[in-house]
Amino acid sequence: MAGKTTRYILNIVFVCMAGFLSADKLSAINPVRLDTTKTKLQIPRPALQAVPNWMKPPSDPIDTLDTVNEYIKVILYGDNTWQYYKTPDYQKVTGVFDECWKEDGTNPYGIEQSELPASWSIWLVDSLNQYHCPFQGDVYYRGKFGVRRGRRHQGVDLPLKVGDPVYATFTGKVRVSKYWGAFGNLVIIRHDNGLETFYAHLSKRNVEVGDWVNAGDVIGLGGSTGRSTGPHLHFETRYKGFAFDPQWLIDFKTGELRHRLFVLKKKYFNIYSNYEQDFEDEMKNHEEDAAEDAERAAMKYYVIRSGDTLSKIARNNGTTISELCRLNGMTTKTTLRIGKKIRVR
Numbered sequence: 383m384a385g386k387t388t389r390y391i392l393n394i395v396f397v398c399m400a401g402f403l404s405a406d407k408l409s410a411i412n413p414v415r416l417d418t419t420k421t422k423l424q425i426p427r428p429a430l431q432a433v434p435n436w437m438k439p440p441s442d443p444i445d446t447l448d449t450v451n452e453y454i455k456v457i458l459y460g461d462n463t464w465q466y467y468k469t470p471d472y473q474k475v476t477g478v479f480d481e482c483w484k485e486d487g488t489n490p491y492g493i494e495q496s497e498l499p500a501s502w503s504i505w506l507v508d509s510l511n512q513y514h515c516p517f518q519g520d521v522y523y524r525g526k527f528g529v530r531r532g533r534r535h536q537g538v539d540l541p542l543k544v545g546d547p548v549y550a551t552f553t554g555k556v557r558v559s560k561y562w563g564a565f566g567n568l569v570i571i572r573h574d575n576g577l578e579t580f581y582a583h584l585s586k587r588n589v590e591v592g593d594w595v596n597a598g599d600v601i602g603l604g605g606s607t608g609r610s611t612g613p614h615l616h617f618e619t620r621y622k623g624f625a626f627d628p629q630w631l632i633d634f635k636t637g638e639l640r641h642r643l644f645v646l647k648k649k650y651f652n653i654y655s656n657y658e659q660d661f662e663d664e665m666k667n668h669e670e671d672a673a674e675d676a677e678r679a680a681m682k683y684y685v686i687r688s689g690d691t692l693s694k695i696a697r698n699n700g701t702t703i704s705e706l707c708r709l710n711g712m713t714t715k716t717t718l719r720i721g722k723k724i725r726v727r
Contacts, residue, residue, distance in 0.1 A: 433507055435515045435637035465512075467596075468553065478574050479555050485591045486558070488570070488580075489623035498622060501647040504575050506552070506631065506639060511574075514549045514598035515637035516581060517542055517615050525614065527627035527656055534653050536625035537580060537618030540634060542604035544585050544613045550595040551579050551632075559587050565616070566608025569601050580618035583610045626650040629657035682727035686718050699726040 441461035449456060455467045484490035507513045517540045524530065525539025542548075554573035562568040567584035585605025595601055606613045619628040630650060632639055649655055684695060692703045692714060707713055709725040 432633070433513055433639035433642055435513070435518065478576055479572060483557065488558075489620075490557075491623040493622060495624060495648060495651060498648050501645055504577065504621075504644050504646055505642065506575065506644050507642050511553055512597040513552060513639045515632060515634065516540070516549050516551050516579070516617050517546065517604070518634060518637040520635050521629065522614065526658070527625075527629070527653075529653055536653070537582075537616050538628050538634065540615045540617060542613055542615055544603070544605050546604035547600040548581055548584060548602045548604055548615055550597055550599045550601050552577070553596050554594075556589045556591055556593045556595060556601075559589055559591050561607070564609035566610060567602065567605065571595060571601070576621060578620045580616070580620065582616035582618075583607050583614060621646060624651040627655065627657045680727065681725060683723050684726045686720055686722050686724065688720055690718055692718070695724075695726065701726055
């Protein structure tokens with residue numbers, strides 16, 4: 383009886399969180415294409431708060447329960463905790479793993495940056511997706527995203543010891559697992575939100591191409607293979623083949639994911655777009671954008687009609703002739719053309 387009650391309660395929880403979505407519709411909760419303004423209006427504030435490093439429950443699993451969706455299971459642990467689990471079949475319905483899937487290239491997409499929007503929003507974690515810091519520690523001073531010794535350094539370098547565990551950051555499917563030149567032992571995982579994460583210089587790879595992994599799974603061990611001057615993890619984040627500073631996502635010192643929802647901007651793909659250098663500018667730009675949005679919202683326009691004069695338009699719209707001229711770049715001698723739109727506020 384207790385088991386049936388537990389199943390019933392968890393199914394209610396799942397329905398509330400997933401909204402009776404079918405398997406094909408569940409895939410829509412991952413990449414969310416919203417502009418920044420819509421994101422602020424539609425996404426709850428908790429989605430913009432930091433997410434702590436997730437650790438697997440210390441207790442062993444004791445049961446697996448079905449939910450209203452055949453692809454989503456609930457795992458019960460001996461310490462009375464539980465979590466959702468997505469089966470590999472769930473991952474397959476998203477379609478992300480069919481797009482430009484190649485097992486022998488770091489950039490399988492082959493598209494131009496001009497084909498991407500200026501910015502878009504991506505869910506990093508939700509009720510079904512977890513997060514685990516790949517390896518917690520301060521980023522090396524000379525191992526940050528940017529240009530190093532005249533070459534592009536498209537990730538961050540994290541200090542570790544040979545044999546230290548390296549974790550899958552998010553749930554996903556292994557696209558590459560091989561020894562690859564300067565990368566040494568390399569694992570690339572594609573996630574169902576479209577991101578790919580790179581783990582390089584490993585001493586050992588624990589996964590093979592095609593494996594499904596969960597956030598927190600040990601996908602390899604730290605090492606110094608490839609072009610490396612000492613043990614460290616080279617970690618990259620890419621979208622559609624383009625790398626951006628992983629520190630936009632993760633605070634490696636604390637191990638926290640900065641947000642559940644990430645607004646990725648195309649300008650981040652620039653090798654000179656470094657999180658630590660750009661963050662204050664981002665905040666300033668954010669304030670300026672908000673001010674511009676407010677100004678645009680307050681703008682008012684008027685379409686010139688037969689018989690209109692500047693004084694008449696100014697009087698009817700509570701402004702002055704000089705202000706009309708300033709807003710529209712004209713003078714008192716400018717001919718008013720019927721049907722032309724002018725700004726009155």
